[in-house]
Amino acid sequence: MQEFCSAFRISTALSIIVQKYGGTSVGTTERIRNVANRLLATQREGHQVVAVVSAMAGVTDNLLKLASEVSNSPTDREMDVLLATGEQTTIALTAMAIDDLGGSAISLTGAQAGIETDGVHTKARISNISPTEVHRLLNEGHIVILAGFQGRTAEGRITTLGRGGSDLSAIAMAAAINADLCQIFTDVDGVYTCDPRVVPDAQKIDVISYDEMLEMASSGSKVMQSRAVEFAKKFGVRFEVRSSLNDNPGTLVTHETMSMESVVIRGVSLERDQAKVTIEDVPDKPANASKIFQAIASANINIDMIVQNVSWDGKADISFTLHKNDLAKAKEVLKPTLDGLGNEVSLSAMDGIAKVSAVGIGMRSHSGVAAQLFSALGEAGINIQMITTSEIKISVTIVEAEAEEAARVVHRAFDLHQPRG
Amino acid sequence: MQEFCSAFRISTALSIIVQKYGGTSVGTTERIRNVANRLLATQREGHQVVAVVSAMAGVTDNLLKLASEVSNSPTDREMDVLLATGEQTTIALTAMAIDDLGGSAISLTGAQAGIETDGVHTKARISNISPTEVHRLLNEGHIVILAGFQGRTAEGRITTLGRGGSDLSAIAMAAAINADLCQIFTDVDGVYTCDPRVVPDAQKIDVISYDEMLEMASSGSKVMQSRAVEFAKKFGVRFEVRSSLNDNPGTLVTHETMSMESVVIRGVSLERDQAKVTIEDVPDKPANASKIFQAIASANINIDMIVQNVSWDGKADISFTLHKNDLAKAKEVLKPTLDGLGNEVSLSAMDGIAKVSAVGIGMRSHSGVAAQLFSALGEAGINIQMITTSEIKISVTIVEAEAEEAARVVHRAFDLHQPRG
Numbered sequence: 001m002q003e004f005c006s007a008f009r010i011s012t013a014l015s016i017i018v019q020k021y022g023g024t025s026v027g028t029t030e031r032i033r034n035v036a037n038r039l040l041a042t043q044r045e046g047h048q049v050v051a052v053v054s055a056m057a058g059v060t061d062n063l064l065k066l067a068s069e070v071s072n073s074p075t076d077r078e079m080d081v082l083l084a085t086g087e088q089t090t091i092a093l094t095a096m097a098i099d100d101l102g103g104s105a106i107s108l109t110g111a112q113a114g115i116e117t118d119g120v121h122t123k124a125r126i127s128n129i130s131p132t133e134v135h136r137l138l139n140e141g142h143i144v145i146l147a148g149f150q151g152r153t154a155e156g157r158i159t160t161l162g163r164g165g166s167d168l169s170a171i172a173m174a175a176a177i178n179a180d181l182c183q184i185f186t187d188v189d190g191v192y193t194c195d196p197r198v199v200p201d202a203q204k205i206d207v208i209s210y211d212e213m214l215e216m217a218s219s220g221s222k223v224m225q226s227r228a229v230e231f232a233k234k235f236g237v238r239f240e241v242r243s244s245l246n247d248n249p250g251t252l253v254t255h256e257t258m259s260m261e262s263v264v265i266r267g268v269s270l271e272r273d274q275a276k277v278t279i280e281d282v283p284d285k286p287a288n289a290s291k292i293f294q295a296i297a298s299a300n301i302n303i304d305m306i307v308q309n310v311s312w313d314g315k316a317d318i319s320f321t322l323h324k325n326d327l328a329k330a331k332e333v334l335k336p337t338l339d340g341l342g343n344e345v346s347l348s349a350m351d352g353i354a355k356v357s358a359v360g361i362g363m364r365s366h367s368g369v370a371a372q373l374f375s376a377l378g379e380a381g382i383n384i385q386m387i388t389t390s391e392i393k394i395s396v397t398i399v400e401a402e403a404e405e406a407a408r409v410v411h412r413a414f415d416l417h418q419p420r421g
Numbered sequence: 422m423q424e425f426c427s428a429f430r431i432s433t434a435l436s437i438i439v440q441k442y443g444g445t446s447v448g449t450t451e452r453i454r455n456v457a458n459r460l461l462a463t464q465r466e467g468h469q470v471v472a473v474v475s476a477m478a479g480v481t482d483n484l485l486k487l488a489s490e491v492s493n494s495p496t497d498r499e500m501d502v503l504l505a506t507g508e509q510t511t512i513a514l515t516a517m518a519i520d521d522l523g524g525s526a527i528s529l530t531g532a533q534a535g536i537e538t539d540g541v542h543t544k545a546r547i548s549n550i551s552p553t554e555v556h557r558l559l560n561e562g563h564i565v566i567l568a569g570f571q572g573r574t575a576e577g578r579i580t581t582l583g584r585g586g587s588d589l590s591a592i593a594m595a596a597a598i599n600a601d602l603c604q605i606f607t608d609v610d611g612v613y614t615c616d617p618r619v620v621p622d623a624q625k626i627d628v629i630s631y632d633e634m635l636e637m638a639s640s641g642s643k644v645m646q647s648r649a650v651e652f653a654k655k656f657g658v659r660f661e662v663r664s665s666l667n668d669n670p671g672t673l674v675t676h677e678t679m680s681m682e683s684v685v686i687r688g689v690s691l692e693r694d695q696a697k698v699t700i701e702d703v704p705d706k707p708a709n710a711s712k713i714f715q716a717i718a719s720a721n722i723n724i725d726m727i728v729q730n731v732s733w734d735g736k737a738d739i740s741f742t743l744h745k746n747d748l749a750k751a752k753e754v755l756k757p758t759l760d761g762l763g764n765e766v767s768l769s770a771m772d773g774i775a776k777v778s779a780v781g782i783g784m785r786s787h788s789g790v791a792a793q794l795f796s797a798l799g800e801a802g803i804n805i806q807m808i809t810t811s812e813i814k815i816s817v818t819i820v821e822a823e824a825e826e827a828a829r830v831v832h833r834a835f836d837l838h839q840p841r842g
Contacts, residue, residue, distance in 0.1 A: 082513035092503035
């Protein structure tokens with residue numbers, strides 16, 4: 001808890017706090033007034049405050065519906081112009097609410113806030129932020145309300161940042177204005193050691209490192225998109241994930257510290273709806289694996305785990321996992337490639353599998369973690385299919401029917417149900 | 422008809438046409454596709470095309486409702502940020518529809534189109550337009566879809582132009598890019614000699630001068646706001662008011678020509694819900710009238726007709742008209758002023774009156790128009806209260822119950838029911 005609390009002890013000097021509120025948190029005008037109250041309370045504590053807000057829940061879906069009614073394939077450029085109105089509506093309403101409550105707020109669109117991006121519409125990347133205007137407004141005593149999810153190109157075109165873009169806006173603005181803390185308000189209390197719906201005694205994590213957060217996210221715990229976490233890591237932005245529905249402290253995501261390694265496993269994540277493809281007897285020549293994965297990539301299919309073994313006769317077996325919805329397409333695009341690799345090559349596939357991962361930087365300094373995990377699953381009679389490991393993560397695939405039981409077994413094997421002080 | 426048709430005979434060389442579509446014309450996604458088809462048809466005729474669109478009907482009201490839910494007195498600055506999303510939504514959808522129909526369109530917000538205004542939020546005035554970007558896009562073959570009603574200050578703040586602002590956007594952009602014609606699409610077929618609901622044999626006017634249009638507008642024929650017409654007059658922008666629901670030619674509004682004077686009266690307009698205030702026995706000193714009207718102006722009350730007579734004993738009687746909803750407030754703010762003007766000053770007021778006006782530049786070169794009007798009303802037994810005249814307009818107030826009959830009488834007295842060739 002010590003590190004977490006320190007985030008709130010920086011207020012002797014004037015500090016800058018960025019708070020991000022997602023679509024649910026600003027889903028009604030009543031909730032927008034709640035957010036306004038929260039922002040004012042933070043300012044009264046002596047901080048300079050920047051809020052990053054998303055479109056009100058449901059608004060983006062309505063806009064997408066309108067687009068589908070006028071066009072079968074709306075252009076990405078105009079889609080960005082359309083979707084950007086969602087956040088623009090929220091910033092105006094939030095600023096009005098603050099003024100009505102006796103405060104002073106100024107709204108800024110992504111363009112007005114100097115968030116410059118590349119020109120890849122609907123999934124643009126931030127290339128530069130000019131924080132001059134935000135600093136000026138903060139120094140004049142205003143709360144700055146920034147439209148998340150959006151920016152502009154150097155030529156002035158409106159762009160959006162894609163899924164989870166508002167988190168990215170908040171983290172990037174926090175980096176640009178050298179904020180002391182970025183708070184991501186959402187509808188959960190923070191990051192948990194596992195999904196509490198699966199593991200009822202899962203514990204809220206007080207502090208987690210960027211790398212652990214990234215591995216948790218990529219393993220199915222979708223509190224935040226990986227892009228935003230990666231950006232925070234790159235620019236050293238401390239951020240906290242917490243609930244907009246209560247005042248509970250959340251989870252602080254920060255750089256790695258010595259004390260973090262004392263915890264072997266930080267959390268367990270579970271990803272369902274996976275499928276597995278195994279290609280057997282691939283001649284073990286340099287270019288063969290790349291031919292296979294290029295075929296998959298060209299169909300825009302994301303794959304997750306990859307495992308390869310080479311047998312004594314110079315043939316390789318390659319397995320990989322992907323979302324079950326992509327399985328049929330993957331088999332289709334692989335056919336011509338495999339036909340070119342020789343007669344003996346065969347493909348088998350199955351869906352109905354899940355992935356369970358144990359994540360923790362403590363793994364690096366503690367031996368026997370993999371053995372402990374395999375043994376716990378074995379004792380519970382759960383059969384392991386594929387195994388992959390990274391420096392701070394061990395993942396296994398299992399039959400989906402056993403997924404929840406597996407998560408509970410691993411969670412308990414590493415004592416994650418114990419509250420930590 | 423000759424002048425009207427000439428507007429469509431400029432197409433031998435490549436010409437620029439600006440088309441403005443109001444909220445009803447883009448009120449549904451189906452109507453937006455109709456607008457897209459119309460724009461493409463115009464482009465196929467060989468023109469460069471700029472469309473100026475309003476917010477979809479109902480959208481602005483929804484935004485105002487949201488604002489009222491978060492704040493009792495929303496700031497004008499944030500109101501502009503909020504309302505500007507309405508037009509931004511329409512430009513994106515219109516551009517998408519054109520692309521879907523095989524064309525190529527690029528949307529521009531007011532800010533992107535270089536429409537610069539002063540900083541008077543919710544009723545900003547256009548100070549400058551930089552048409553470079555619009556010209557560039559037109560020369561690349563795109564249809565340009567411009568958000569009406571909005572602009573930005575030199576510092577980059579979002580502004581809106583107030584009521585009828587989209588008409589103004591269209592006229593101003595037409596002036597800036599030196600367009601050959603500006604077409605204002607609306608839900609009526611054009612400007613009529615009188616309101617057809619009142620005078621069933623009212624005729625559509627083919628050509629009307631700016632001044633006549635202004636007098637018609639200020640006298641109750643609210644096809645367009647006066648500001649847009651004034652702007653068109655100032656910069657010599659020819660524009661046509663026509664329906665988006667059919668292909669009928671509309672009314673061309675243009676500079677005055679010799680032939681226009683042959684028509685004595687262009688049209689008759691009717692304004693209801695008026696009230697009249699008469700202040701009697703005002704000592705005839707220089708500052709007294711200004712004291713009265715400053716009191717009214719400071720309460721933001723618009724007054725219309727003003728009549729003053731000075732009697733033989735050095736006392737003046739001052740009468741003026743205003744909207745009946747402003748009457749109570751006007752009496753209230755006048756009380757302290759009148760108390761300061763002396764004991765004999767008295768105020769009387771009545772509502773339930775209407776104004777009927779006859780408008781036409783032919784009046785200047787035809788004598789006896791006033792007499793003809795008064796005599797027609799007298800023969801019909803309609804009593805005239807106040808009279809004011811300008812160079813091209815005669816207005817009278819009457820009891821509201823007789824207003825429609827008065828309009829029909831005047832309309833027929835000047836032969837306006839006869840179709841003109």
